[in-house]
Amino acid sequence: MATLIKIRDVSKLYLRGKQKVEVLHHVNLDIAEGDFLALMGPSGSGKTTLLNLIGGLDLPSGGSITVGGQRIDQLGATALARWRASQVGFVFQFYNLMPTLSAQRNVELPLLLTKLSGTERRKRAAIALQLVGLADRATHKPTELSGGQQQRVSIARAIVSDPQLLVCDEPTGDLDRQSAEEVLTLLRALNRDHGKTILMVTHDPKAAEYANSTLELDKGTLVERQLA
């Protein structure tokens, strides 16, 4: 498998008051195309920071990040936003759906950034909802859906523009076991059947079992790498 993500000597510093805190220390990592990688580690170990850097939500203080041949650490804010729109799908712990929009409209959101017609947008959103098993909930607002259903809507939103990479930050952290398993099964299907590369931050070893490989971070350093 070709390498999709290349991380070289990446560091990330934050300023806390006048103090500099290094959250990531010279991280090097390759992630293959089509991989399903679980990123684990204690709180404050730098998992989410690494995820944010790979997803283009933040820029490294040092080093380089290449995703699909694109040096994303060299992109400006607007170019990075456009890159995210076309290349990455995001799934959050608390779903982060727009409360005033229906499931269908939430899923359509990333497609507003494309040149697709309204009809085509609706069609694609319907397909994405069907894929996550929520075609019959298209007109429901987030408050009318269970946590598991909301997370599946957010997965539909993440895949609707057909990105290569899915970045998931604790996607089952707010769900009961059954809903968590449904979501993880869905992610695994997207990885196996649709070839999506998935990078998932989790605290839950059971969730990590759904991944092909697990990576552990501790105090900003990759400490262990093992095959699942």
Place this chain on the structure above:
Amino acid sequence: MKYLHLVWAALFRRKTRTILTLVSIVAAFLLFGLLDAVRASFEEAGQSANGAQRLQVGSKLSFIQTLPYSLEAQIAQVPGVKDVTFANWFGGAYQDPHNQVFSFAVAPNYLDLYPEIAVSDAEKKAFLATRTGVLVGERLAQKFHWKVGDRIPMQSTIFPDREGSKNWTFDIVGILHSTDKKSGGFFDQMFLLNWKYFDDTTPFNHGQVGWYVTRVTDVNRTDAVAKGIDALSANSDHETRSQTEQAATANWVKQLADIGLIVRSIMGAVFFTLLLLAGNTMMQAVRERTSELAVMKTIGFTDASVLSMVLAESVLLLMLGGVLGLGLASLLVPFVSAGSGGMLNLPTVGASSWALGVGLMVLFGVMVGVVPAMSAMRLNIVDALRR
């Protein structure tokens, strides 16, 4: 346009707050529409084709100073003057001093210079033939249920008769009808009495007139005619100031109050309050959507598109309320005019008022939205998602 449903959904995220803010905006622009109509009404006073042919000649000192009757013959000789007439303020009130009536003691030819006031020949003859005769405006007659043949008491708030009483008695001999809708509000309220009777009866006048009205032969020469008339009294104790009817009305209104300034002051205070209120609404609306805005940026909305959407939201808020308010003002103007009993003849909310109103809506929308829009644009995704 494809973002409109997002903007709309964001605007009505908190329905109660948005509706209350909208009500405030509707009220502000309703007031703007009505007050602008009042201002336009005063600005339009005296502007008519007939009015353009008339010059008002009054005392240079003040409109309450009188002029000698002897000036009439001299004014008539000024080149460019076609007709001259005159009038005095009577200061009448009916039954109660609060029931003020636009009452004037006028020369016999007064109505000849006002073709926009219609009265039958028979009634005109009766007016000239009856010393105590009066002609009253149609609406005024309706207001007090007067009819031709009635003998009515009228109190002058200024002039007593020779016995010292301010209670006068008049005979209604005719009804005045306005043929000009624009100035109809005023003419329909008029009460005209004979100047000769007035001058003979009150010891306070002695051959004085309040002002002269002249009709010019050529409207393009009004300046020259006005100078010619004013030259007659130059360096005398009764210097005159001649001006067009429009200018005279504007000056008269200005001596009562600067309507434009009053309207601007009221609207300034109303709009300032509105800016604070709508600004607060927008600040709150954006603050409580921080994580939603962060998600939008996460999935690829650029800083510029987030800025535009928040600005569009605030402009839409102002436009919705403003258009409703001005629309409501357009509907209410005729009722306000009718309700004033002809005292106010407000023009409809015209294209210029709409253009100014829409301009203000957009301007206020941008002013109200710029700070929250900038903060949304500058939002750091990582920090915002952590909240």
